Amino acid sequence: MSSRYAMVIDTAKCVGCMDCVVACKTENNVPEGYNRDWIVQDVRGTWPTLHMEIRSERCNQCDEPPCVETCPTGASHVHDRGGVVLVTKELCVGCKACIAACPYDARFIHPDGYADKCTFCIHRVEQGLDPACVAVCPTRCMTFGDINDPNSQVAKLLTSRKWHTLKAEAGTKPSVYYLT
Amino acid sequence: MTTLSRRKFLKISGATVAASAVATSGCSLGNSGAGTKESGIRTVATYCDLCFWKCGAIATVKDGRLWKIEGNPLDPLSRGRLCPRGTGGVGAHFDPDRLRTPLLRRKNRGDEEWVAVTWDEALGTIAEKMQKIKAEYGPEAIALFSHGIGGNFLKHTLKAFGTPNITAPSFAQCRGPRDVGFRLTFGEDVSSPERTDIRNAKCLVLIGSHLGENMHNTQVQEFAEAVGNGASVIVVDPRFSVAASKAKHYLPIKPGTDLALILAWMNVLVQEGLYDKDYVDQYGFGFDHFAASISTATPEWAYIETGIDPDVIRETAREMARYRPATLVHPGRHVTWYGDDAQRSRAIALLNALIGSWGRKGGFYTPQSMDVPAYPYPPYPKPLKEKVDNPGHRYPFAHETITTGIREATITGMPYPIKGWFTYATNLLHALPNDQETIRAMQNLDLMVVVDVIPSETAGWADVVLPESVYLERHDDLNVEWFREPFVAIRQPVVASPHDQKPGWWIALQLANKLGLEAYFPWKNAEEYLEKRVTAAGLSWDELKEKGIIRGQHQPIYYSEGVPAEFPTPSGKIEFSSPQLAQAGFDPVPRYTRPTQGPEGSFRLLFGRAPVHSFSRTQSNPILADMMDTNEVWVNANAAARLDIADGQYVRLRNQDGVVSNRVRVKATERIRPDCVYLVHGFGHTARGLRRPFGKGASDAQLVTRSAVDPLMGGTGMNVNFVTIEPAEDNHA
Amino acid sequence: MIDPVLHAWGWEIPVYLFLGGMVAGFMIISGYFTLKGHHKHSDFSSFYLPHISLFFLSAGMFALFLDLEYKVHVWRFYTTFKFTSPMSWGAWILLVVYPMLLLNTLVSIPKSFRNRISIFDRISDVINRYPALVKNIGAANMVVGAVLGMYTGVLLSALAARPLWNSAMLWILFLTSGLSSAAALVHLISPDKTEREVSAKADNGFLIFELLVIVLFLVGLVTSTRAHKQAADLLLTGPYAPVFWGFVILAGIVLPLIIQLLAVNHKIRHTPVAPLFVIAGGLLLRFVIVAAGQASVIP
Ligand SMILES: Nc1nc2c(c(=O)[nH]1)N[C@H]1C(S)=C(S)[C@@H](COP(=O)(O)OP(=O)(O)OC[C@H]3O[C@@H](n4cnc5c(=O)[nH]c(N)nc54)[C@H](O)[C@@H]3O)O[C@H]1N2
Ligand SMILES: Nc1nc2c(c(=O)[nH]1)N[C@H]1C(S)=C(S)[C@@H](COP(=O)(O)OP(=O)(O)OC[C@H]3O[C@@H](n4cnc5c(=O)[nH]c(N)nc54)[C@H](O)[C@@H]3O)O[C@H]1N2
Ligand code: SF4
Ligand code: SF4
Numbered sequence A: 001m002s003s004r005y006a007m008v009i010d011t012a013k014c015v016g017c018m019d020c021v022v023a024c025k026t027e028n029n030v031p032e033g034y035n036r037d038w039i040v041q042d043v044r045g046t047w048p049t050l051h052m053e054i055r056s057e058r059c060n061q062c063d064e065p066p067c068v069e070t071c072p073t074g075a076s077h078v079h080d081r082g083g084v085v086l087v088t089k090e091l092c093v094g095c096k097a098c099i100a101a102c103p104y105d106a107r108f109i110h111p112d113g114y115a116d117k118c119t120f121c122i123h124r125v126e127q128g129l130d131p132a133c134v135a136v137c138p139t140r141c142m143t144f145g146d147i148n149d150p151n152s153q154v155a156k157l158l159t160s161r162k163w164h165t166l167k168a169e170a171g172t173k174p175s176v177y178y179l180t
Numbered sequence B: 001m002t003t004l005s006r007r008k009f010l011k012i013s014g015a016t017v018a019a020s021a022v023a024t025s026g027c028s029l030g031n032s033g034a035g036t037k038e039s040g041i042r043t044v045a046t047y048c049d050l051c052f053w054k055c056g057a058i059a060t061v062k063d064g065r066l067w068k069i070e071g072n073p074l075d076p077l078s079r080g081r082l083c084p085r086g087t088g089g090v091g092a093h094f095d096p097d098r099l100r101t102p103l104l105r106r107k108n109r110g111d112e113e114w115v116a117v118t119w120d121e122a123l124g125t126i127a128e129k130m131q132k133i134k135a136e137y138g139p140e141a142i143a144l145f146s147h148g149i150g151g152n153f154l155k156h157t158l159k160a161f162g163t164p165n166i167t168a169p170s171f172a173q174c175r176g177p178r179d180v181g182f183r184l185t186f187g188e189d190v191s192s193p194e195r196t197d198i199r200n201a202k203c204l205v206l207i208g209s210h211l212g213e214n215m216h217n218t219q220v221q222e223f224a225e226a227v228g229n230g231a232s233v234i235v236v237d238p239r240f241s242v243a244a245s246k247a248k249h250y251l252p253i254k255p256g257t258d259l260a261l262i263l264a265w266m267n268v269l270v271q272e273g274l275y276d277k278d279y280v281d282q283y284g285f286g287f288d289h290f291a292a293s294i295s296t297a298t299p300e301w302a303y304i305e306t307g308i309d310p311d312v313i314r315e316t317a318r319e320m321a322r323y324r325p326a327t328l329v330h331p332g333r334h335v336t337w338y339g340d341d342a343q344r345s346r347a348i349a350l351l352n353a354l355i356g357s358w359g360r361k362g363g364f365y366t367p368q369s370m371d372v373p374a375y376p377y378p379p380y381p382k383p384l385k386e387k388v389d390n391p392g393h394r395y396p397f398a399h400e401t402i403t404t405g406i407r408e409a410t411i412t413g414m415p416y417p418i419k420g421w422f423t424y425a426t427n428l429l430h431a432l433p434n435d436q437e438t439i440r441a442m443q444n445l446d447l448m449v450v451v452d453v454i455p456s457e458t459a460g461w462a463d464v465v466l467p468e469s470v471y472l473e474r475h476d477d478l479n480v481e482w483f484r485e486p487f488v489a490i491r492q493p494v495v496a497s498p499h500d501q502k503p504g505w506w507i508a509l510q511l512a513n514k515l516g517l518e519a520y521f522p523w524k525n526a527e528e529y530l531e532k533r534v535t536a537a538g539l540s541w542d543e544l545k546e547k548g549i550i551r552g553q554h555q556p557i558y559y560s561e562g563v564p565a566e567f568p569t570p571s572g573k574i575e576f577s578s579p580q581l582a583q584a585g586f587d588p589v590p591r592y593t594r595p596t597q598g599p600e601g602s603f604r605l606l607f608g609r610a611p612v613h614s615f616s617r618t619q620s621n622p623i624l625a626d627m628m629d630t631n632e633v634w635v636n637a638n639a640a641a642r643l644d645i646a647d648g649q650y651v652r653l654r655n656q657d658g659v660v661s662n663r664v665r666v667k668a669t670e671r672i673r674p675d676c677v678y679l680v681h682g683f684g685h686t687a688r689g690l691r692r693p694f695g696k697g698a699s700d701a702q703l704v705t706r707s708a709v710d711p712l713m714g715g716t717g718m719n720v721n722f723v724t725i726e727p728a729e730d731n732h733a
Numbered sequence C: 001m002i003d004p005v006l007h008a009w010g011w012e013i014p015v016y017l018f019l020g021g022m023v024a025g026f027m028i029i030s031g032y033f034t035l036k037g038h039h040k041h042s043d044f045s046s047f048y049l050p051h052i053s054l055f056f057l058s059a060g061m062f063a064l065f066l067d068l069e070y071k072v073h074v075w076r077f078y079t080t081f082k083f084t085s086p087m088s089w090g091a092w093i094l095l096v097v098y099p100m101l102l103l104n105t106l107v108s109i110p111k112s113f114r115n116r117i118s119i120f121d122r123i124s125d126v127i128n129r130y131p132a133l134v135k136n137i138g139a140a141n142m143v144v145g146a147v148l149g150m151y152t153g154v155l156l157s158a159l160a161a162r163p164l165w166n167s168a169m170l171w172i173l174f175l176t177s178g179l180s181s182a183a184a185l186v187h188l189i190s191p192d193k194t195e196r197e198v199s200a201k202a203d204n205g206f207l208i209f210e211l212l213v214i215v216l217f218l219v220g221l222v223t224s225t226r227a228h229k230q231a232a233d234l235l236l237t238g239p240y241a242p243v244f245w246g247f248v249i250l251a252g253i254v255l256p257l258i259i260q261l262l263a264v265n266h267k268i269r270h271t272p273v274a275p276l277f278v279i280a281g282g283l284l285l286r287f288v289i290v291a292a293g294q295a296s297v298i299p
């Protein structure tokens, strides 16, 4: 079976420190005012009986990516390795259809005019490294790997722990999983 | 409830760009190594300086431009991962608000009007004034406030000059009470990095330590590890901190009443016989007196003070006993809260002693260090006068110098005058309580020198401002750390300084030359100094330069591994009841007193850390400011509704002494008690040169006009201020 | 308080959709008249109207162009055809629309425009030699117009991420609205009495039908998932309700409908007020739907 990259994030450990956001920023030269990943603090209950889930969010690298479907030029495409959704900036006209199509608001227009978003740091992954955010996370709550490989850490985590994806009802089949 | 929406986030970030575009216009972003036509990738191992943890790091330069900083995998502190501030350290180099050249004051102190001068002129002026002060008042009349390892060289110059008055806010404004409380109990400090074995703890008690927001790297990593291993976490905090969200038991305590809770916990452990009897019998001193003293501190009694249900107190005490000795009651770090802090810290030490965690796995390990000799300098001249900060040992247990003591002496001239201040890497106007008092002291000076990297508030009051190179552009002293395992680390330049900034060692050396202290600087540059120390330790200088870190032999760190259980207290034991304290007229066993309450309708002002900032030093860092460019005042959602204040609305805070803050947005949240409000420390900058952060958010420091002084050691408890909330007149969204 | 909205699209896209929709209406109307041989009596519908269409369409495309963040790459639309992308369909449909409009203008070139560009005259003569061809041009204009009109709705309704747009009624709504705006403009400016009468009557039909479609559109959303219901609430009671009810429904449909019904039945004289309101309503409809759609999220 071909590879399918995925990220599994343990919300029990994530402290919302934003290190993943900072690391992405420097690694990928994400311009000031824009981010490829971000933190959500989901607070429920009333003081003092509270529950908080902290999530590091980014493009979900959907298996059925509406952003790719809707892109008129083929700039947004599925990479042949790991099913990663990427944007070829030379093809992008900046029409923003992909932004409107993404249920996760994961995309933005780079000041240079093209649609940009998380790449799963494919440039690092192809060198055998973890994505920058995964590699930096001080709580080690993020795991990256090939979910189609049953021996991978990500596959094992998903069989051993409870998890959820974001907006599953959007039907895009996200590849970022949150352990609870 | 309030979820930070991605959309909101984008919008907020958008606003940042607009504002910063204005701030940076007309000044070139520091292009590192300007002029050099370097290409390709190169890495340099060094250690981080965004806080005092000193994590090992590897910086990458791409085509001559600083690209990124990552953790050094060899480093036991960072284990290859920096915290967000360390990762964002790149921004320190690129910060457009950086100081560029030495500056001389042109108008009145505090006017922030300068002329740019050469280093020679600046240092010449300083040396001349120092000699004058020395002639008139003696060398002791010069004080140095220096925070962090970078100050070592300047300290050296000033010790050679002959002053004993060298201090940092890390004692009386931070961890001092903790170290005193633990010294009085175990005879030793917790030190920094803390000797806490969080990684192996099966039960972890955090009393206000907000790990996850407080990003001391190793601590956070180990905290996550413990959580991942299913450790039972108990968090005591008036605010539902990030750590609280990971806790099995969250105790939303009434601020300032922790000592009552700790006494009650100990009461339960003793009453129910759950404590480690063998440990206490073997190592304890004065246990019976201790047990008798806490016998009235029942959970029911503590409930009235703390608001914590007696059943919860019992249950959590039993939880601690269940996992002992792998139960760690974290000693905290910034513990200058209410003035009873050394005694509260002592109570924490005693609670750990009851559990038997000191010296045990999952409790407190015994740190190890590498043997690296100091540089063989000539001996310093012996000061003729004793330190000025603690006359008559008014605070008998202060084992370090008290910043506020020096400030007081500067104002009163007693016990002797202080006429010159140097500050190195400390922003006193944000760090010490009562900024007006600090200004009063500075107005009494003949010489005020600030060594900084950005134009801080304190720099605004200087006569001479010296721009230092940031840590990525300089050598500093070796980091010979006391930790789980011995190691030595080096800080070395990665890129060149973009303007006329100079490293601390160079400044110290040049100043020494001007003062005729050449004999104390037998080396030409820091590299020579470092190499000598490293080789004297029998280590390879080339290896250290290349790897950044050399690790020593692993050594035993627990009693069970053969570390001798030694307690350098007068009794040689763990002092449950302290004769030292009794002798000095204090309670030999901690006793609770109720904290003073604020005026009706006011909120107690609490403050703490945000993961992406360090104190008041990172708000102009473009990368970290992009993560968080202002603070918000946390107000309980119900309390806000009662005051008719909406989430996101701008307000001002007015304290009990009429001081009014900058305008700041309200974060109406369930995550805090209704009787207090919370600010992230370090925002609300008023220095004009800090163009990016100027006026953004509210400064807790400005509102801390009062402090409760710890009678044991002179620490300044700062959680004793109260504020009311008023809508800001210009209340635009 | 609602969240600030991620506005991927500003004013340009609604303007583009509106102009595109109106051109679609024009094509259907002018195609209809051509099909019916009406060009023999009047120059307006088969010559001037396609010209106006060319102008409107170009203006709409210019708005789209303005919205592109990477303008120098605009030609990338035409280096591929993406079957799943309505935006791609749109780009290619436009390539068919232009020749269709051109052909329609050549069905009858008014005297004053004769003898200017001889090739056009010659083509026009050839076309007119084959009545079936003329009819086909009319029919083709109607078909292409309908596709264009539908496309303006499908562009949005294909975006499942925005629940408000996620309705099969949207393309019918935009097509109808395009027709009503187009009919209103013909009613407003055609010098030909028949054309005016026919389009006023037709417009009444379109408006009634549009109301029905809006009701079905909203009922569909309200009876669907929570996200869809919340999306409908943005229009029904939420921040967009005043514009939606006041301007789109009342001033843009109901009021002109009443006026035009009275006029058609000769109770009052025709007034330019009604068609102007219809056109403005059509424009606002696009603005409201685009803006509220971007504000609607899957929770
Ligand atoms: N109100 C209030 N007061 C507090 C605290 C609080 O939370 N609230 N916290 C207390 C605690 S725990 C502590 S440890 C202290 C911290 O107190 P400080 O150490 O004084 O911390 P900062 O406010 O960050 O000031 C540091 C200064 O050093 C400068 N600096 C940074 N890097 C360099 C460098 O490389 N070289 C030089 N020369 N200068 C540099 C910065 O620009 C800044 O002006 O504050 C204490 N005071
Ligand atoms: N990101 C980041 N991390 C840092 C620093 C930084 O600047 N930035 N600074 C470092 C330094 S030097 C220090 S000293 C530490 C300080 O960090 P810590 O020692 O962990 O914490 P404090 O600043 O003392 O306290 C802040 C917490 O105490 C809670 N609190 C306030 N009043 C009370 C009370 O009465 N009782 C209890 N139980 N809790 C209370 C507050 O709600 C808040 O959660 O952080 C270190 N880590
Ligand atoms: S770096 Fe790790 S712990 Fe920090 S916010 Fe990101 S995922 Fe969470
Ligand atoms: S999250 Fe959004 S951008 Fe990423 S693949 Fe899915 S739809 Fe596309």
Ligand code: SF4
Pocket (backbone or CB within 6 Å): A070, A071, A072, A073, A074, A075, A076, A087, A091, A092, A093, A094, A095, A096, A097, A098, A099, A114, A115
């Ligand atoms: S903005 Fe670029 S990537 Fe997105 S849909 Fe348009 S052309 Fe494709």
Ligand code: SF4
Pocket (backbone or CB within 6 Å): A020, A023, A024, A025, A027, A028, A036, A037, A058, A117, A118, A119, A120, A121, A131, A132, A133, A134
């Ligand atoms: S995988 Fe790479 S691009 Fe994606 S969020 Fe992480 S660091 Fe950024």
Ligand code: SF4
Pocket (backbone or CB within 6 Å): B048, B049, B050, B051, B052, B053, B054, B055, B081, B082, B083, B084, B085, B086, B087, B215, B216, B217, B218
């Ligand atoms: S804890 Fe963070 S800021 Fe402090 S030294 Fe380590 S990486 Fe740097």
Ligand SMILES: [Mo]
Pocket (backbone or CB within 6 Å): B170, B173, B174, B175, B333, B334
């Ligand atoms: Mo501190």
